Each structure stands twice: as C-alpha cells, then as structure tokens.
Amino acid sequence: MNETKVEQMLRAAGACVIALGLLLVPVLFPSFLVYQFSLTLTYAIAILGLNLLMGFNGQISVAHGVFFAVGGYTTAIFMTRYGMNYLATLPFAAAMSGLLGFVIGVPALRWQGLPLAFITFGLAVLVPPVALKLEPITKGATGISLTKPAPPAWLPGDQDTFIYFVCLAGIAVCVLLAWRLMRGDTGRSLRAARDNGLIAESLGINLSKVRIMAFTTSAGFAGFGGGLFAIVNAYVSPESFQMTKSFDFLVASIVGGITSISGAFIGALFIVFLPDWSADMNIALSGLIYGGVMVGMMLVARDGVVGLLGTLTRAAIRRLLTAPRSGKSLSAQTDEQPDGRQYQT
Amino acid sequence: MTAPILQVHGLHAGYGSIRVLHGIDFHVDDGEIVALLGANGAGKTTILRALSGTIASRGQIMLDGKDVSALGTAARAQLGIAHIPQGRGTFVDFTVEENLALGAYLVRDKQSIRGALEYWFGIFPWLAERRDQPAGSLSGGEQQMLAVARALMAEPRILMCDEPSLGLAPAITQSLFALLEKLNKERGMAILLVEQNARLTLKIAHRAYVIESGEVRLTGGAVELRDNPLIQRAYLGI
Amino acid sequence: MQLFLQQIVEGLASGAIYASLALALVLIYRATRIVNFAQGEMATLSVYVTWQLNQWGVPFALSLLIVAALSFVFGAFTFRFMIRPVLGASDHTMVVICIGFFIGFEAIALWVWGADPRAFPRIFPDHVWIIGGVRLTANNLGILATLCVMTLALSALFRFTRIGLAMRASAAEREKSPLVGIPVETMLMFGWGLAATVGFVAAALIAPSLFLSPPMMVSVVIYALAAATLGGWDSPAGAIVGGLVVGVAESLCATFVGFIGNELKVGVPFALMAAILLVRPQGLFGTTAVIRV
Numbered sequence: 001m002n003e004t005k006v007e008q009m010l011r012a013a014g015a016c017v018i019a020l021g022l023l024l025v026p027v028l029f030p031s032f033l034v035y036q037f038s039l040t041l042t043y044a045i046a047i048l049g050l051n052l053l054m055g056f057n058g059q060i061s062v063a064h065g066v067f068f069a070v071g072g073y074t075t076a077i078f079m080t081r082y083g084m085n086y087l088a089t090l091p092f093a094a095a096m097s098g099l100l101g102f103v104i105g106v107p108a109l110r111w112q113g114l115p116l117a118f119i120t121f122g123l124a125v126l127v128p129p130v131a132l133k134l135e136p137i138t139k140g141a142t143g144i145s146l147t148k149p150a151p152p153a154w155l156p157g158d159q160d161t162f163i164y165f166v167c168l169a170g171i172a173v174c175v176l177l178a179w180r181l182m183r184g185d186t187g188r189s190l191r192a193a194r195d196n197g198l199i200a201e202s203l204g205i206n207l208s209k210v211r212i213m214a215f216t217t218s219a220g221f222a223g224f225g226g227g228l229f230a231i232v233n234a235y236v237s238p239e240s241f242q243m244t245k246s247f248d249f250l251v252a253s254i255v256g257g258i259t260s261i262s263g264a265f266i267g268a269l270f271i272v273f274l275p276d277w278s279a280d281m282n283i284a285l286s287g288l289i290y291g292g293v294m295v296g297m298m299l300v301a302r303d304g305v306v307g308l309l310g311t312l313t314r315a316a317i318r319r320l321l322t323a324p325r326s327g328k329s330l331s332a333q334t335d336e337q338p339d340g341r342q343y344q345t
Numbered sequence: 346m347t348a349p350i351l352q353v354h355g356l357h358a359g360y361g362s363i364r365v366l367h368g369i370d371f372h373v374d375d376g377e378i379v380a381l382l383g384a385n386g387a388g389k390t391t392i393l394r395a396l397s398g399t400i401a402s403r404g405q406i407m408l409d410g411k412d413v414s415a416l417g418t419a420a421r422a423q424l425g426i427a428h429i430p431q432g433r434g435t436f437v438d439f440t441v442e443e444n445l446a447l448g449a450y451l452v453r454d455k456q457s458i459r460g461a462l463e464y465w466f467g468i469f470p471w472l473a474e475r476r477d478q479p480a481g482s483l484s485g486g487e488q489q490m491l492a493v494a495r496a497l498m499a500e501p502r503i504l505m506c507d508e509p510s511l512g513l514a515p516a517i518t519q520s521l522f523a524l525l526e527k528l529n530k531e532r533g534m535a536i537l538l539v540e541q542n543a544r545l546t547l548k549i550a551h552r553a554y555v556i557e558s559g560e561v562r563l564t565g566g567a568v569e570l571r572d573n574p575l576i577q578r579a580y581l582g583i
Numbered sequence: 584m585q586l587f588l589q590q591i592v593e594g595l596a597s598g599a600i601y602a603s604l605a606l607a608l609v610l611i612y613r614a615t616r617i618v619n620f621a622q623g624e625m626a627t628l629s630v631y632v633t634w635q636l637n638q639w640g641v642p643f644a645l646s647l648l649i650v651a652a653l654s655f656v657f658g659a660f661t662f663r664f665m666i667r668p669v670l671g672a673s674d675h676t677m678v679v680i681c682i683g684f685f686i687g688f689e690a691i692a693l694w695v696w697g698a699d700p701r702a703f704p705r706i707f708p709d710h711v712w713i714i715g716g717v718r719l720t721a722n723n724l725g726i727l728a729t730l731c732v733m734t735l736a737l738s739a740l741f742r743f744t745r746i747g748l749a750m751r752a753s754a755a756e757r758e759k760s761p762l763v764g765i766p767v768e769t770m771l772m773f774g775w776g777l778a779a780t781v782g783f784v785a786a787a788l789i790a791p792s793l794f795l796s797p798p799m800m801v802s803v804v805i806y807a808l809a810a811a812t813l814g815g816w817d818s819p820a821g822a823i824v825g826g827l828v829v830g831v832a833e834s835l836c837a838t839f840v841g842f843i844g845n846e847l848k849v850g851v852p853f854a855l856m857a858a859i860l861l862v863r864p865q866g867l868f869g870t871t872a873v874i875r876v
Contacts, residue, residue: 060678107861111857115860118808118809118856119857126847126850133846251686284690285694287686287691290686291685291690293683294682294687295665298679299680397762419764422761422764428762436755438755439755446745447763447765448763450764451764495763
C-alpha cells in the first residue's frame with residue numbers, strides 16, 4: 001500500500017468526518033449556534049468561490065464582499081418587491097453576481113496582479129456608499145427585512161434547523177460543482193493559466209476565456225452565498241457589507257488554504273467564531289489575532305491550515321510506512337505542482 | 346616571499362541542490378593576471394560569484410592572508426575584492442558619473458575620489474563628455490570600460506572580471522584587454538580574469554587555470570599553456 | 584467660477600495629503616517592490632503617539648519632531664523584523680502580509696487608545712485669506728507648503744547625497760550594489776524608515792480635520808493607492824502629481840457631478856485608477872508596469 005493511496009483514504013475519511021459533523025450540528029448545538037453555523041456555511045460558499053479564483057486561477061480579489069452583497073441584495077429585493085419564493089431567488093442572486101463578475105473579469109485581464117488587488121479593494125469600499133445611494137431599490141440605511149422561511153410541517157426541528165439544512169444543501173451543491181470544476185479539464189486549464197500563462201496559451205488554452213470564466217463563476221458562488229446569507233440573516237443593509245467583509249473572505253481563504261475545498265469551511269469558521277470569542281476577551285484582540293494569524297500563516301504555513309495538516313499527515317504516513325523491518329521508504333508520488341503547492345479536497 | 350593576494354582552498358559551491366564546484370584550489374599573487382579558462386558551464390562564473398560572496402560557498406577564501414569566507418558581499422568589497430559580474434557590470438539606469446560615484450562608495454577621502462575621476466577622464470575623455478548620460482545608453486564596449494573604471498574607484502586589492510569580452514567586437518575586446526594589461530603593468534593591479542576567449546587572454550595573463558566540471562583540470566604559465574598543442578585542442582579550442 | 588477655484592484649492596489641499604501618503608507608498612515600492620497597505624495604519628499609530636506625548640505635557644512641536652524620528656525607527660524595525668525574512672516571497676504572500684499588518688496595527692491603536700475619536704491639535708494657525716473670492720486657509724497653504732518642502736528635501740537627499748545614491752542603487756540593483764560595498768539591507772531599512780516618516784507627516788497633516796481614530800487613514804489609503812497608480816509606482820514625482828490630480832478630481836466631481844455628490848466621491852479615485860490601468864498601466868510618469876506577465 002503506497003503513500004498516495006493512504007493519503008487519499010485519509011482525505012476521504014476526513015471529508016466524511018466533516019460531512020457527518022455538519023449533519024449533526026443541529027443535534028449537537030443550541031439554536032443560536034445553529035444560526036451561526038448557517039452563517040458560516042454561507043460564508044464558506046463565498047470563500048469557496050474565492051479559492052477557485054485565487055488558488056486555482058491565481059487572480060487576486062479583495063472584492064468578494066461585493067459579489068456577496070449583490071447576491072444578498074438581489075435575494076432581498078426579489079423577495080420583498082416581487083414576492084418571489086426564497087429558493088427561487090437564489091439562482092438570480094448567483095446570476096447577478098456572476099454578471100458583475102463577468103463585467104469585472106473582462107478588464108481584469110489587463111489588471112493582473114497587484115492592480116487587480118487595488119481595483120477590487122476600491123470596489124469593496126464602494127459598496128456601502130452605492131447601496132445608500134440606490135435608496136429607492138435598496139431602502140438605503142434602513143435596509144430590507146425579510147421573513148424567514150417556515151419549515152414544512154413534515155420536517156422535525158425548528159426554523160433555525162430548517163434554514164441550516166437549506167444552507168447545507170446549498171453548499172453541498174456548490175462543493176460538488178467546485179469539485180467537478182477543479183478536477184478534469186477545467187481545473188487543468190485554470191491551473192495552467194495560473195502557473196504559466198504563456199505556456200498555457202501555447203498549449204491552446206484561451207487564457208482570456210479561462211480567466212473571465214473563473215471570475216464569473218467565482219462571483220456566482222459568492223452571490224449564491226450572499227443570497228443564502230440574506231435568508232439566514234433575514235435582513236440586509238449597507239452595514240452588512242462593509243469593506244471588511246471582503247478582507248474577511250480573503251483572510252478566511254488564506255487561513256483555510258487557498259486551494260482547498262475543506263479549507264473554505266475552516267476559514268469560514270475562523271471568521272465567524274473568532275471575532276465573537278476574542279471580543280469576549282478584549283475588543284481589539286480579534287484584530288490583533290487576525291493580523292497576527294495572517295502574517296504568521298504567510299511566514300510558516302503558506303498553504304493554510306489544510307496545507308499544514310496535509311504536510312504533517314504526509315510526514316506521519318511516511319514515518320509509519322518506513323517501518324524498520326522493511327527498511328526502505330516507499331516512493332512518494334504527490335501531486336506537487338511547480339510552486340510546491342498541493343491540491344486537495 | 347609575500348603571501349598571495351588571493352588564496353582559495355577546497356571551494357565548493359552550487360545553486361540549490363545543484364553542486365557546481367567540487368573543491369577548487371588556486372591563488373593569485375600580487376601584480377599577477379591569472380586567467381580562469383574553460384568551456385561554458387565549467388563553473389568559472391560560479392567561482393567568481395562564490396569569491397565575491399554573491400552565492401554561498403564552502404571552503405577557504407584568503408584575501409591578504411585573512412579568511413573572508415564568513416563575510417558578506419559588502420564586507421568583502423570593503424576588504425578589496427572588486428567583482429565585475431557577467432553581462433554589463435554597470436548600473437544601467439544611473440549616469441556615468443553616478444556609476445563612478447557608486448564605485449567610490451567606500452572611499453571616504455574626497456581628494457582621492459577627485460583624483461581617481463581625473464585619472465579616468467584622462468584615459469577616456471568620452472567618459473567626461475557623457476558623464477550625465479545613463480550608463481545604459483553607452484555601447485557594450487564603453488560600458489565594460491566604465492565597469493572597470495567603476496571597480497577601480499575604490500582601489501581594490503584584486504579585480505575579478507567575468508567574461509568581459511562577451512558580446513563585444515574583436516577590436517573593442519583588444520582595447521579592453523589592453524586596458525587591463527595597462528592597469529596591471531602601471532599599477533600592479535592583481536586581476537582574476539574569467540574568459541572563454543583563451544587565445545587573447547593567454548596573451549596578457551601570467552598564469553592560467555583550466556576549469557572543467559567544477560574542478561581544476563590543469564594549471565601552468567600562460568606561455569606554456571599557449572604553446573602546448575594537446576592542451577590547445579582539448580581545452581582551449583585553439 | 585469662484586466655486587470652481589475654491590474647489591480646486593480644496594482639492595489641492597486634500598490632494599497634497601494623498602500625495603504624501605502616496606509618496607511613502609512609492610518609496611517603499613521602489614526599494615522593495617512591496618505595496619505596504621499598512622502604511623496608513625502605521626502612520627495612524629505614530630500620530631496617536633504624538634497625541635499621547637502631547638497629553639503628557641510635551642510641547643506639541645517637540646512631540647511632532649520626536650515622533651517623526653520614532654516613525655523612522657518604527658519603519659526600519661518593521662522592515663528588519665517582519666519583511667526582510669520574507670523578501671523573496673510571491674506577490675500574493677506580500678499582499679496578505681501587508682493586509683495582516685493593516686488589520687493588526689489598527690487593532691493595536693484600538694487596544695491602546697480605544698475607538699473614540701480624539702481631537703488633534705491644529706498644526707497651522709486659524710488664519711484665512713480671501714483672494715478674488717476664494718478662501719485660502721492657513722491650513723491648506725501649510726499643507727501644500729509642507730508637501731513642497733518634503734519633496735524638495737527628499738529630492739535633494741536622493742540626488743545629491745552619497746546615502747541617497749546608495750539607497751537608489753539598492754532599490755534598482757539589489758544584487759550589484761553589495762559589490763561596491765553598499766549594505767543593501769541597511770539601505771532598504773532606511774527606505775522603510777523614511778517612508779514611515781513621510782507617512783507620519785501625511786497623517787499628522789490630516790488629523791486635525793478628521794479627528795484621530797483608529798480607522799482614520801483607511802480612506803486616505805485608497806486615495807493614495809489610486810494616486811500612486813495614476814502617477815506610476817516607480818516615480819515619486821508621479822506620486823505627487825497623482826495625488827494632486829486625485830484630490831482635485833475628487834473635489835470637482837463631488838461638487839459638480841450630480842450623481843456622485845459627496846456620497847460616492849470615493850468612487851473617483853477608483854475610476855481614475857481603473858482608467859489609467861486600462862490606458863497606460865505604468866502610470867503617467869512610470870516606466871515599467873506593475874503588472875507582470
């Protein structure tokens with residue numbers, strides 16, 4: 001049995017554990033925490049989108065809060081103005097954000113690297129003022145209140161639990177989609193475009209198409225998450241989408257591991273639970289911890305928590321498989337890419 | 346008998362996991378021009394980079410009898426190692442005058458800086474004429490002359506040149522080598538010269554080492570190496 | 584017409600502040616190829632220290648001078664202990680680290696001094712001149728004058744001094760500079776120190792009008808980023824021109840363009856940045872694009 005096999009099994013096992021854990025949340029935790037977990041899931045969807053863009057396609061974005069906001073507002077507006085069913089609004093939320101993503105993705109071709117970070121940062125800052133300005137539609141500072149969907153009679157559990165499962169279903173869809181995108185040809189094109197554009201082009205990959213598609217899809221994910229967020233939170237306002245949201249997503253993506261699906265969950269947990277937790281201790285502390293973690297991660301664990309776990313597990317596996325009696329270590333076949341990053345679920 | 350200016354024992358160096366030098370020994374005496382010859386990829390450039398501290402290395406590097414192998418590049422420059430790297434040894438975005446000023450960075454005495462400038466403007470009037478032009482606007486040969494001038498502003502103990510003739514027309518190469526020879530004869534400048542152009546180099550060098558695959562293959566006086574037909578064919582492509 | 588001129592004056596004054604911070608950003612970028620998003624937050628911390636010293640009885644002018652020097656040390660230390668270890672890392676890594684600093688430094692200010700805004704003493708007297716119907720405050724003129732003096736001083740440093748030359752060389756040719764004996768990392772440290780002082784000046788100039796609070800410089804940073812991008816990241820002159828242009832454009836658009844008004848004026852630097860990146864990515868005065876293929 002070689003290392004890769006063991007690693008794959010462990011990874012599958014890990015994914016199962018996570019999935020099981022997620023299913024059991026309503027059982028294990030009180031209502032308020034269930035609500036927070038729902039929030040976490042909506043963020044995780046946005047972060048997943050960000051991972052697609054940053055980790056897999058190498059384009060940096062500090063604007064995912066914007067796409068998230070667009071999705072959230074779309075859902076809110078469609079529900080209140082047009083009386084649409086909450087579930088039906090979600091595809092629209094994703095589509096609107098995706099459209100915005102497309103609109104940005106096109107000029108983004110010229111803005112690769114740092115300039116893209118600036119532009120997306122600028123966009124993120126613009127959200128609250130624009131939301132305020134478009135008062136007729138967005139109700140400005142008052143915000144839009146939504147009614148939480150009532151669970152159907154035949155489902156056990158309360159409203160929070162129901163909403164939680166809706167989010168869970170949502171993220172399951174997204175994870176599957178992301179997983180499919182990351183494997184196969186699309187994934188390869190994405191990564192090729194990221195690692196070496198010139199070579200990718202010579203291999204027949206249309207760089208522009210791939211990059212724009214990455215942006216659009218990534219934004220769509222965030223919009224979907226934003227729509228769910230609106231439902232979970234039952235309220236949207238400019239306050240919900242400050243520039244810090246975009247930073248939070250960026251932090252979460254890095255902390256979890258920007259090329260990792262499960263990393264999106266870990267990152268989301270980080271940005272939802274850490275502020276509450278450290279605010280209890282000291283209000284400035286969460287900022288310090290955030291900042292410290294970001295810097296620390298870059299110095300020590302560039303591939304985030306998941307990457308770190310991966311490295312440690314691999315080391316452990318190697319140690320275990322190089323048993324004294326066999327005497328020889330089995331060759332490692334890992335998915336090492338030129339920049340040393342690993343790809344994982 | 347005075348100690349050699351530069352003495353190297355067991356020099357090992359490489360790039361990452363690629364080992365290039367496998368234990369090089371050589372020395373340069375006061376007032377000598379020593380050539381390092383060999384084919385592309387033999388490790389000649391690596392030797393110079395290891396000596397100036399641009400890359401890490403293992404082994405003894407004695408400058409004027411003092412081991413400098415633990416020192417950084419700037420410290421070695423301070424002790425008198427002048428390295429003109431491969432390519433253009435000039436600061437291309439800076440003016441001619443700024444290049445010379447940079448070369449004189451370590452010199453505190455304004456008088457000697459002025460004196461050195463006068464010397465160089467004397468040998469190369471065009472340097473004075475173009476003092477405010479960016480070094481990158483000079484021709485290849487002019488840039489190499491400027492690089493030499495820059496390197497000598499700080500009155501180094503030894504001048505190390507990495508393939509100065511690279512990309513230069515034969516006539517310019519002749520002038521450049523004439524300059525090096527002049528510096529050696531008039532000022533007793535010790536020069537370590539890495540070159541692929543063996544014929545010209547052996548005309549001005551006193552001794553030479555032939556490097557192959559990161560090791561010293563052969564050494565001897567310039568004259569005997571030049572006249573040895575076997576060596577000519579095998580190593581020097583003459 | 585009067586209003587137009589008035590807005591230009593106001594725009595120039597705020598532009599001078601953007602220009603100062605942009606200058607700090609460009610200094611760091613030229614030296615180490617890093618965009619230090621946290622420059623504004625570091626400056627805010629320095630201004631807080633000034634405020635604190637003043638609170639403890641140190642004369643205001645002296646506090647400013649002391650902290651200007653301390654900022655230099657702060658910048659140098661930040662480079663030495665937190666940036667130098669990761670100098671070779673990728674763009675993404677650097678962006679994240681700087682964002683980390685951004686969040687962290689603001690948190691420190693929050694922790695020590697709390698979130699309540701504080702009044703910062705005026706640097707320039709309260710005088711107003713009225714010329715041709717246009718109000719010129721001593722503050723506006725003072726800010727512009729400070730920018731001029733600072734620019735001249737820095738130019739002189741870089742063009743006429745040995746250390747200025749060494750700093751420029753360390754930034755432009757990191758591998759060749761040690762060959763002439765220049766201690767490159769020390770020079771880079773100086774660059775960061777200098778940038779920190781320049782950033783401090785920017786923050787100190789704006790603090791009296793904005794009220795001192797932890798996120799004080801956040802919006803200024805956006806303008807400064809746009810200014811530097813507009814001017815060209817490898818051009819200090821560009822940073823200054825860029826800053827002034829951004830300031831004036833913002834002021835004019837806020838007053839004369841209806842739908843932008845005061846609420847959306849933060850969109851002006853953004854639009855300028857987006858435009859210049861499409862039309863001339865290296866900026867008005869820059870030579871190489873920040874973009875890497």
